[in-house]
Amino acid sequence: MDLFLQFLSNTGYLLADYRHVIMIVVGSIFIYLGIAKKYEPLLLVPIGFGILVGNVPFFKGFGIGIYEDNSVLHYLYFGVTSGLYPSIVFLGLGAMTDFSSLLARPKLMLLGGAAQMGIFFTLLGALFLGFLPREAASIAIIGGADGPTSIFLTAKLAPHLIGPIAIAAYSYMALIPVIQPPIMKLLTTRKERLIRMPDPREVSNRELLVFPVVAVLLCCFLAPTAIPLLGTLFFGNLLKVCGVTDRLAQTARTAIIDTATILLGFTVGASTQGDVFLTSQSISIFFLGAVAFSIATASGIIFAKIMNLFMKEKINPLLGASGVSAVPGSAREVHLMGQSEDPSNYLLMHAMACNSSGVIGSAIAAGVLWSFMVQ
Amino acid sequence: MYGLGAITANNGWVMSVTGALIVFSGLAVLSFVISQLHKVLNLWENRVYYYQKLNNNKRQTDKAESTQEKTPSQPVSPQDMDDNIVNYMPLLEELGESFQLSELYVLSQKKGLGHPHLSITYLRQANILISQGDGVFTWNQQKVINNL
Incomplete structure (x- = not known):
């Protein structure tokens, strides 16, 4: 009888408290959104299931939990805390990305730069709310709307905040269809949304080939701390475009990125144990994340409108919203909004140009913030 | 704080x-x-042609300077041979070794080159475009290099 009672006292049913229940509900919502609503399923399903697994209560000291030494989850989590998984994800992302629309209209890259303003506004907001500079920088990067970049920078600057920051970043990325359209409508007139973009010029293979080499040198000389992200991003892209490493590119954009995404999502989810996740800090991070994302969207649109004041050939200001690096979610939203006004207006290619420059911009911003904090 | x-x-x-x-x-x-x-x-990609054109321009300038006092300056022909060849060189690479004149005409229009009819006629008269029969033409590479 004593043995049975001892066993019962070690089960999750008796160890659970309200925080575990809340997190299990959150995990279930993530899984629901991913499967039923198809909001970023590749991210939300692993994260949601990770949240479920991470919030099963257990007796501390068995070497089970993600924060316990020598546990399996702890070893898998090393890829997050070391910044390994985000770098691998960027490798695959580079092998997937077609930069031809960006090369055809390089001006659109400025929109990717403008959308990063959300990061720096949020840095101020986080400091205002009393976060330490390293924590504030990690929270601010949510404004880049780039999950791997957020995790990478947080792992370097404020590892204790990885859980809430990763969940906030991925939640807002998944909620793009909810967050961005009202801001886009609010800041643009119908006439502006109807602006058509001319067809992009044809880009030669040589341009595509030279671009990753030039870009990695320019960006990494500017912000060497962005090497783990941009180095792998442009390496992956070179594998894609060089024409002699198709096998490697194929592996990078399928098996490698998929493995990294599974492990990243699952372990980040598992790191959100109720007792360490449900704090007032996490609520502030979610609030600041929403502010960062909204400001990023708005600043891209406003900058596009400013550019139109000086340009003969107007650009559709909706494209500014895709300057955040949520690939391809924000580009898709811009395209859909353009089409809702005029079904024959195809903005997707142009929006992808802004989107890919947003990826580069947020990685540079992460590098810049990191270098500020180590000085 | x-x-x-x-x-x-x-x-x-x-x-x-x-x-x-x-x-x-x-x-x-x-x-x-x-x-x-x-x-x-x-x-x-066109470095050879641009380099040769640069050298040619330099030679012409030197020559013009030396003969300036002897002869009055001539009006520049709108169909300047060197310019014409330099303009059409990228099209040569795009079309390959042999091509139809119509293809060259369409491509030159697409690239926005001025007066394609006149230019192509001029290239033919200068034996830079050589007929191979059946409407197929090729470029006289040697002549191109000599002219540049």
């Missing part, structure tokens, strides 16, 4: 402004560089 005091104490204003400027200017420089990339590559 909270509020504006916390921002100031942690150097937040400077970090935000500097960070934003670095990111934006970095992307602006990258944008400028990639906007020039196709021009640089075009220059590199």
